[in-house]
Amino acid sequence: MKSLIQKLVETPGPSGFEYQIRDVIRxxxxxxxxxxxxxxxxxxxxxxGTKTDGGMRVMISAHMDEIGLMxxxxxxxxxxxxxxxxxxxxxxxxxxxxxxxxxxxxVIGVDGLERGKMPKLSDLFIDVGATNKETxxxxxxxxxxxxxxxxxxxxxxxxxxxxxRIAAAIAIEALRRLESTPHEVHFVFSTQEEVGLRGAITAxxxxxxxxxxxxxxxxxxxxxxxxxxxxxxxxxGPAIKVRDSSFIADPRLxxxxxxxxxxxxxxxxxxxxxxxxxxxxxIQLTRGGVPAGCISIACRYIHSPSEMVDSDDVENAVKLLVxxxxxxITLA
Amino acid sequence: MTxxxxxxxxxxxxxxxxxxxxxEKLCNATAVSGDxxxxxxxxxxxxxxxxxxxxxxxxxxxxxxxxxxxxxxVRVMLAAHMDEIGFMxxxxHDDNLFEFARxxxxxxxxxxxxxxxxxxxxxxxVIGAKPIHMTTAKDRKKKIDVSDMxxxxxxxxxxxxxxxxxxxxxxxxxxxxxxICAKALDDRLGVVTLMELLKYAxxxxxxLAAFTVQEEVGLRGARVAxxxxxxxxxxxLDSTPAYDLPHWDEEDENVQYNxxxxxxxxxxxMDRATIADRRLVNWLRDTAEDLGIPYQFRQPGGxxxxxxxxxxxxxxxxxxxxxxxxxYLHTAAGIAxxxxxVNTLSLLxxxxxxxxxELLAGERRD
Numbered sequence: 167m168k169s170l171i172q173k174l175v176e177t178p179g180p181s182g183f184e185y186q187i188r189d190v191i192r193x194x195x196x197x198x199x200x201x202x203x204x205x206x207x208x209x210x211x212x213x214x215g216t217k218t219d220g221g222m223r224v225m226i227s228a229h230m231d232e233i234g235l236m237x238x239x240x241x242x243x244x245x246x247x248x249x250x251x252x253x254x255x256x257x258x259x260x261x262x263x264x265x266x267x268x269x270x271x272x273v274i275g276v277d278g279l280e281r282g283k284m285p286k287l288s289d290l291f292i293d294v295g296a297t298n299k300e301t302x303x304x305x306x307x308x309x310x311x312x313x314x315x316x317x318x319x320x321x322x323x324x325x326x327x328x329x330x331r332i333a334a335a336i337a338i339e340a341l342r343r344l345e346s347t348p349h350e351v352h353f354v355f356s357t358q359e360e361v362g363l364r365g366a367i368t369a370x371x372x373x374x375x376x377x378x379x380x381x382x383x384x385x386x387x388x389x390x391x392x393x394x395x396x397x398x399x400x401x402x403g404p405a406i407k408v409r410d411s412s413f414i415a416d417p418r419l420x421x422x423x424x425x426x427x428x429x430x431x432x433x434x435x436x437x438x439x440x441x442x443x444x445x446x447x448x449i450q451l452t453r454g455g456v457p458a459g460c461i462s463i464a465c466r467y468i469h470s471p472s473e474m475v476d477s478d479d480v481e482n483a484v485k486l487l488v489x490x491x492x493x494x495i496t497l498a
Numbered sequence: 499m500t501x502x503x504x505x506x507x508x509x510x511x512x513x514x515x516x517x518x519x520x521x522e523k524l525c526n527a528t529a530v531s532g533d534x535x536x537x538x539x540x541x542x543x544x545x546x547x548x549x550x551x552x553x554x555x556x557x558x559x560x561x562x563x564x565x566x567x568x569x570x571x572v573r574v575m576l577a578a579h580m581d582e583i584g585f586m587x588x589x590x591h592d593d594n595l596f597e598f599a600r601x602x603x604x605x606x607x608x609x610x611x612x613x614x615x616x617x618x619x620x621x622x623x624v625i626g627a628k629p630i631h632m633t634t635a636k637d638r639k640k641k642i643d644v645s646d647m648x649x650x651x652x653x654x655x656x657x658x659x660x661x662x663x664x665x666x667x668x669x670x671x672x673x674x675x676x677x678i679c680a681k682a683l684d685d686r687l688g689v690v691t692l693m694e695l696l697k698y699a700x701x702x703x704x705x706l707a708a709f710t711v712q713e714e715v716g717l718r719g720a721r722v723a724x725x726x727x728x729x730x731x732x733x734x735l736d737s738t739p740a741y742d743l744p745h746w747d748e749e750d751e752n753v754q755y756n757x758x759x760x761x762x763x764x765x766x767x768m769d770r771a772t773i774a775d776r777r778l779v780n781w782l783r784d785t786a787e788d789l790g791i792p793y794q795f796r797q798p799g800g801x802x803x804x805x806x807x808x809x810x811x812x813x814x815x816x817x818x819x820x821x822x823x824x825x826y827l828h829t830a831a832g833i834a835x836x837x838x839x840v841n842t843l844s845l846l847x848x849x850x851x852x853x854x855x856e857l858l859a860g861e862r863r864d
Binding site: 181183185204205206208209236237238239241242249251288306307358361364367368369371 | 751754767768773774776779795797799809812813815861
């Protein structure tokens with residue numbers, strides 16, 4: 167599974183520019199799905215199974231976009247100014263390397279910053295090695311993502327876009343391992359999550375599910391100073407979300423997920439996230455309302471170029487997802 | 499110019515005295531978000547003779563359809579918002595001094611001393627300011643909160659004002675050489691452009707025109723208009739700031755100008771609400787390049803247009819926006835260039851004439 171993860175995290179795909187990662191995912195899925203389609207906003211939707219008695223139409227959403235940068239201006243000396251695509255922390259930018267969708271590369275510099283001060287995005291620029299505007303290989307509107315190779319630390323894995331390619335990997339693996347299901351399952355690899363769940367909004371409208379789940383990363387409360395007030399920790403299992411700041415998971419689904427995990431002997435942890443949101447919100451608010459839940463993977467250093475997750479959490483998330491999709495869903 | 503029953507793709511829209519007069523009428527009308535009555539009336543009068551279908555929906559949007567002919571017509575939605583930023587009277591005080599709230603994004607620092615027109619009868623008033631004689635140096639450094647400002651109507655006239663009445667800046671439309679100076683260029687420029695496009699709607703598409711309400715308070719009208727039209731693709735026609743002034747610090751290049759005047763229509767790649775569909779961006783760019791029409795890409799960043807809600811409608815609608823650049827938007831007086839408006843209209847008309855199903859045949863990609 168690690169080679170799949172590496173392939174996914176090393177493909178660029180900032181929000182709105184998911185065509186490369188979409189092609190990779192489509193190729194990886196191959197004929198394991200019964201049907202694959204792409205909607206108007208670019209989400210890849212892979213269906214498996216058909217609705218049987220007691221089955222439901224289920225949407226699983228893992229977003230394939232990642233945070234990135236977009237060129238706003240190239241100055242006369244060839245330096246590139248940019249704005250953020252999604253939630254970029256200027257702290258994690260300086261010295262970073264970026265890869266543009268057109269193949270150009272560059273490094274992020276800062277100039278004129280007072281010692282000890284936090285940079286603002288407007289203090290930063292991308293240096294693509296151009297000597298003037300005319301020779302600059304990128305122009306206004308071009309998009310880049312961070313460039314950082316996958317790092318395998320054994321039990322732990324690090325990459326620039328674990329958020330949310332790790333969920334894409336989990337969804338793909340679950341799709342492969344899912345032998346039989348009473349449900350019509352739509353695995354959605356959604357777009358533009360990082361700028362406001364936009365792909366999931368239109369995908370959920372199109373799928374019109376009876377029930378839906380997001381798979382995403384969540385914050386982890388186990389770093390040295392424990393300053394992130396989260397009960398979640400790497401290695402404690404996939405997290406079953408109770409709520410975040412934009413979404414309250416359907417409590418019936420939360421109970422059912424917990425019971426299913428316990429019956430199957432799959433480790434899990436509970437998640438309450440006080441800031442942040444996932445495609446779960448978009449699914450829940452679709453049409454007349456959809457019961458929705460979320461499986462999260464605890465992740466350190468989210469939205470930095472080095473996001474860390476635990477391999478066992480990933481494996482157990484796949485097991486949990488396959489289990490959930492193999493049995494009838496009870497909304498008691 | 500309303501008699502265009504024989505309009506065909508061969509005829510091109512132009513901007514002459516009648517279009518400028520129409521823009522003047524639209525800019526001088528009052529249509530603060532939520533009460534777009536005056537602008538709606540003007541549009542209905544002009545569009546009824548040429549529309550194949552025309553209706554006003556539950557929120558007050560005008561939805562006009564102009565059908566093309568032949569097979570494989572793409573359903574193209576164009577949206578321009580009728581509403582403008584302004585004020586609402588919230589409380590009457592003694593001496594006909596009215597407490598007011600802002601409607602839409604207005605910087606309170608530029609309000610004191612501005613003349614306004616209140617209510618549907620356009621009653622004159624002024625947002626009062628302490629004269630310089632009476633202020634100290636310390637006073638003059640302080641920002642005045644809008645809650646401390648009043649619209650002064652004086653006796654008699656003020657008696658006719660009710661809580662809830664809207665007000666706008668009193669600025670009257672003027673042509674200044676190659677420029678236009680007016681309030682509400684955002685988005686009457688879009689409105690008048692869309693009216694002209696309807697008059698010259700090309701045959702290869704079904705043109706679904708939405709004159710929307712309540713854009714300035716959160717893109718509310720366009721949301722339901724897009725749901726109703728359910729188009730194949732959409733473009734919001736709007737106006738966007740040009741902050742292309744010489745930078746004060748000469749060592750520093752102005753790197754945050756949004757757009758430039760005289761550089762042509764501004765095509766959107768990304769704003770806060772929308773990441774444009776590149777197929778549409780490229781189609782607009784290629785049209786401009788092929789025909790030698792000047793254009794610019796609006797600097798990606800903040801702001802939002804009706805496209806922000808349109809593209810998320812139903813199963814998703816490929817969308818982007820095109821704006822006429824203008825200086826000093828959301829203040830009492832904006833300045834735009836006639837040439838930018840002409841080029842915006844030319845680009846949009848030419849691009850619409852080139853729409854075929856192939857434009858949207860593939861997947862969303864660069």
